[in-house]
Amino acid sequence: QVQLVQSGAEVKKPGASVKVSCKASGYTFNRYGVSWVRQAPGQGLEWLGWISCHNGNTNYAQKFQGRVTMTTDKYTSTVYMDLRSLRSDDTAVYYCAKEKDGSVFSPFFDHWGQGTLVSVSS
Amino acid sequence: DIVMTQSPDSLAVSLGERATINCKSSQSVLYNSNNKNSLAWYQQKPGQPPKLLIYWASTRESGVPDRFSGSGSGTDFTLTISSLQAEDVAVYYCQQYYSTPFTFGPGTTVDIK
Numbered sequence: 583q584v585q586l587v588q589s590g591a592e593v594k595k596p597g598a599s600v601k602v603s604c605k606a607s608g609y610t611f612n613r614y615g616v617s618w619v620r621q622a623p624g625q626g627l628e629w630l631g632w633i634s635c636h637n638g639n640t641n642y643a644q645k646f647q648g649r650v651t652m653t654t655d656k657y658t659s660t661v662y663m664d665l666r667s668l669r670s671d672d673t674a675v676y677y678c679a680k681e682k683d684g685s686v687f688s689p690f691f692d693h694w695g696q697g698t699l700v701s702v703s704s
Numbered sequence: 705d706i707v708m709t710q711s712p713d714s715l716a717v718s719l720g721e722r723a724t725i726n727c728k729s730s731q732s733v734l735y736n737s738n739n740k741n742s743l744a745w746y747q748q749k750p751g752q753p754p755k756l757l758i759y760w761a762s763t764r765e766s767g768v769p770d771r772f773s774g775s776g777s778g779t780d781f782t783l784t785i786s787s788l789q790a791e792d793v794a795v796y797y798c799q800q801y802y803s804t805p806f807t808f809g810p811g812t813t814v815d816i817k
Contacts, residue, residue, distance in 0.1 A: 627797055627808040645805070692765065694755075695753065
């Protein structure tokens with residue numbers, strides 16, 4: 583069955599960087615893109631960006647351009663999200679999410695990771 | 705950016721009764737090329753990631769009970785739970801995937817009356 587398993591919780595200071603991993607299994611990794619979505623405590627969902635697991639192409643939300651980098655490792659079927667210059671308002675649960683239809687760029691998400699809590703505090 | 709709004713913010717419905725959630729986008733999410741609306745609905749329970757219920761505005765995801773249905777086109781959409789069950793208590797989000805940044809509604813909390 584499809585699984586996305588994320589790395590564990592992180593505690594960071596303002597200005598630091600965090601790298602969250604998302605290991606995929608149960609499907610052909612390079613056929614589907616993966617997005618990262620975050621959820622601040624008690625808040626809604628915010629899309630950070632998308633990466634193609636076929637060729638590594640990315641599409642980042644303008645809000646995060648310059649601060650976020652998404653990469654893949656096809657040998658381990660793992661997607662990474664690196665967020666830099668962390669601020670307190672980056673405190674959130676970060677999810678990776680697999681798009682359901684890999685044939686068109688229309689990311690809606692049929693499988694999600696369990697979430698990784700990133701806490702940013704001095 | 706396309707702004708998604710939802711109404712109501714929360715609703716309480718008796719078991720077995722209908723629950724209706726509305727979602728509105730600030731611009732049309734209808735793809736002319738395939739005549740499909742780029743709108744999905746998710747259910748999120750506490751401590752869990754969201755679960756896909758509906759995509760292309762009205763296509764039910766595999767395994768989702770048929771009491772969940774989606775409708776609408778252009779800018780106005782509805783998620784209907786035809787007969788509320790206890791396990792449907794959750795927050796429901798709509799999402800547009802018409803253009804980046806892909807955006808979500810603020811969520812609607814459904815509870816039992």
